[in-house]
Amino acid sequence: MTAVKICGLNDRPGLDAALAGRAEMIGLVFFQPSPRAVTPAEAAALAGAVPRAAEGGPLRVGLFVDASEEAIAAALAALPLDILQLHGEETPDRCAELRARFGLPVMKALGIATADDLRLLDAYAPAVDRFLLDAKPAPGAALPGGNAASFDWSLLVGRAVPRPWLLAGGLTPANVADAVRATGAPGVDVSSGVEASRGVKDPARIAAFIAAARRATTEAAGAARA
Numbered sequence: 209m210t211a212v213k214i215c216g217l218n219d220r221p222g223l224d225a226a227l228a229g230r231a232e233m234i235g236l237v238f239f240q241p242s243p244r245a246v247t248p249a250e251a252a253a254l255a256g257a258v259p260r261a262a263e264g265g266p267l268r269v270g271l272f273v274d275a276s277e278e279a280i281a282a283a284l285a286a287l288p289l290d291i292l293q294l295h296g297e298e299t300p301d302r303c304a305e306l307r308a309r310f311g312l313p314v315m316k317a318l319g320i321a322t323a324d325d326l327r328l329l330d331a332y333a334p335a336v337d338r339f340l341l342d343a344k345p346a347p348g349a350a351l352p353g354g355n356a357a358s359f360d361w362s363l364l365v366g367r368a369v370p371r372p373w374l375l376a377g378g379l380t381p382a383n384v385a386d387a388v389r390a391t392g393a394p395g396v397d398v399s400s401g402v403e404a405s406r407g408v409k410d411p412a413r414i415a416a417f418i419a420a421a422r423r424a425t426t427e428a429a430g431a432a433r434a
């Protein structure tokens with residue numbers, strides 16, 4: 209089944225829609241310039257009562273951008289997390305350092321624009337547990353991700369990714385099934401595509417996105433059987 213991550217959750221209706229759809233991962237943005245940002249206290253108030261993965265709940269993913277160890281520690285002290293998503297310029301050494309320091313799996317986001325960008329996969333693989341492949345931000349973009357921009361999915365055709373991975377960047381309820389079919393992505397991640405306005409999640413779009421991702425999985429299974 210295609211794993212679904214709903215990222216940038218910052219209010220109860222959005223979180224409830226992700227939980228109702230049984231999203232495999234929920235993402236909390238600990239990067240204050242983002243319109244989706246939450247403070248550690250806000251994250252704890254929002255998601256503290258969500259069942260842990262061992263109890264059937266989603267994996268809690270904390271999104272950080274070139275964060276200090278103190279900032280990550282503050283988030284973890286407020287709300288236990290299951291995965292650290294590193295969405296900045298963290299090097300392989302920095303990823304390995306943070307993985308060891310916090311004893312948590314690291315999901316490294318890589319910005320993809322050309323086939324050359326995929327070469328980084330092998331350099332990062334020993335230091336990380338998962339990848340998130342997102343569009344490379346345009347020069348001057350305000351944020352390093354969460355920009356509703358997609359990349360050329362055909363770059364991934366025939367390319368083995370050396371860790372479990374999520375496809376991200378410009379996904380929506382309308383294109384997620386095509387994206388899964390085109391790339392064979394084992395998981396998908398969305399933020400802007402399930403928003404009513406920038407930074408404000410739309411529960412109906414979250415439900416539609418999860419349903420569309422699930423349908424793509426069912427179709428793929430049907431095609432494999434035929």
Ligand SMILES: O=C(O)c1ccccc1N[C@@H]1O[C@H](COP(=O)(O)O)[C@@H](O)[C@H]1O
Pocket residue numbers: 215216235237239242243244271273295342351352353354355356357376377378379397398399400401
């Ligand atoms: O969502 C954000 O605000 C954000 C800020 C800084 C780095 C990454 C961010 N989001 C991540 O980017 C992907 C793609 O976003 P979108 O669906 O194209 O809007 C998102 O899933 C987050 O993991």
